[in-house]
Amino acid sequence: MASPATDDYLKTVYAHTEWQDAPITPSVLAAKLGIAPSSVTEMVKKLAAAGLVSHVPYGAVRLTDTGTLRALAMVRRHRLIETWLVREFDYGWDEVHDEAEVLEHTISDRLLEGIDARLGRPRFDPHGDAIPDADGHVERVPFVLLGDAPEGHTGQVLRVDDRDPELLRALEALGLVVAATVRVTPSGVEINGTDAVLPPDAAQVVWLTA
Template identity: 50%
Template sequence: MSVAAEDCIKVIYAAQEWDDVAVTASYLKARLGVGAPAISEMVRRLHDQGLVTHERYGPVALTESGTRLALRMLRRHRLVETYLVAQLGYGWDEVHDEAENLEHVVSDRLLERMSERLGHPVRDPHGDPIPAADGTVHRPEAVRLSTLSAGDAGYVARICDDEPELLRYFTAHEITLDQRIEVLRRRPYAGSSTLRVGTEPRSGELELTDVAAAALWVVRERS
């Protein structure tokens, strides 16, 4: 299977891993950066191989075989990201593109050695679950921070890695995995919130736009 086809399978799965996004040809075109004819041909081939289902003008969905392949690719990608951060000193804002290249060429033997060295991690540096070798996935019951109301609090479980600059912004403000965040005030018409980051009584306040807050997923704190 080509690298482009593997990437396409992975994108389809990721679109519905945390959200319920309808995967259309336009969506794939935007995510993969290729033209409409190439997307149509790729989807046709994946359909012929029994990896996706697709009706004319309808969304693209993975079959059971397609899902197994997607989980295999995500395991590779996320283990490589984790290894680069934990063992080679990469920043979490630097690893996505490196992993995109390495995931297609690393051998299964090397990948399992990496997993063993890391202690068989269950999530990557951004909080995305690392599928087990048997395809098992453990995803936390998390929601977008932007959906919380004033007075709600939770612990960061996942940080979307689409924008490295945003990851650097979060780092500068000590927003990392497992950090507690409390919503102090919501300004829906201004598109922003006032947050308290951390558990200390004197933890500082931070203004965050709804766009940035949508990149953070939290597990709600039980009252």
Template identity: 60%
Template sequence: MPQKPLYATAVEDYVKVIYAHTEWQPEPITTSVLAGRLGLAASSVTEMVKKLGVQGLVDHVPYGAVILTPDGTALALRMVRRHRLIETWLAGQFGYGWHEVHDEAEVLEHALSDRLLDSIDEQLGFPTRDPHGDPIPSRDGRVEQPAAVLLRRIGMGETVRVVRISDRDPALLRRLEAESITLDREFTVESVEPFAVRLRDGRSAVALAHDCLDSVWVGR
């Protein structure tokens, strides 16, 4: 199979990051934020966004937000589906930790054929979320988004269930796993202390540092 051009790979990366930015919060992405997420110079990102606009994948005005068009959203969902299915496959079939799957999926998502990806989906039993709780779009682009809020917004005494944990920081994922903060765990906010929030699940308690609270989404 011929190798995909680097330009096409970059387009896929851009639309995926733009989509992911607004998946769990409402603020649209700007070129400066996009540059930070991609680890690229702002000038390079601005030029690429212009090219994406010419291709009909984004709407953007100078110094304004970058917004996906319907065509851009369709491509982004295709790439998000690939990325998250591969993460789920690596974690479930090869024993990768949830802090390890992201970087591997970043490479593989551009290489696997649609046929192989569909076979992986079937083998896994058509999963609807990845190891971090992010929804996996269906083949036709449907997304089942769970109702969730940041743990930071939960008040003392409320009982909640973990539905999503950000995969942006592998070190944070390792910390949360060490404290058994994993998907579907239910707990009650027992107290809010100066440097931590104390959580209890009936069996044990854990003090979760405040810097973790913007990376954990819960359902009431």
């Protein structure tokens, strides 16, 4: 099943549980991909028959070991391309996701290796997501979603979800970027020691060190 659609499915299943524990269901997968649930059901059946996911009717979709390795390879491509676009072409962190979605399916393994080497083997992309190495190993540190962090918690920003460009621009204007220090206060948050009012939903797209 060598196709961009297959890779997109596997990458989406992987990303869903990367920063939280709840497994993905076919309905949630359909919503994330913007595809009709009936189409997702048929594709999941094909992925399961190919040994890439495990699934029972009305249950969660989980990657097999083979599916995980393939998903990690696509995640590596996507995140290296995002990093490359930011560092080499001065893209903003709010501009790279859609470009990477296209390029990840077209560049060769040789070019990808060249990009990785030129960038100095980066471990994280511009949004703080870990870049798997060529063997599929991923670096992990304990984390907490900002919305779940208790009052008084102080941590560095590990990751900001990249799906909403407008929200990314708003967070960047506040200084809430990767490696910024955030303290949860009774009235909201401090960012690098300065009180800040977060945009709606911001606390659900930012992860801090635990």
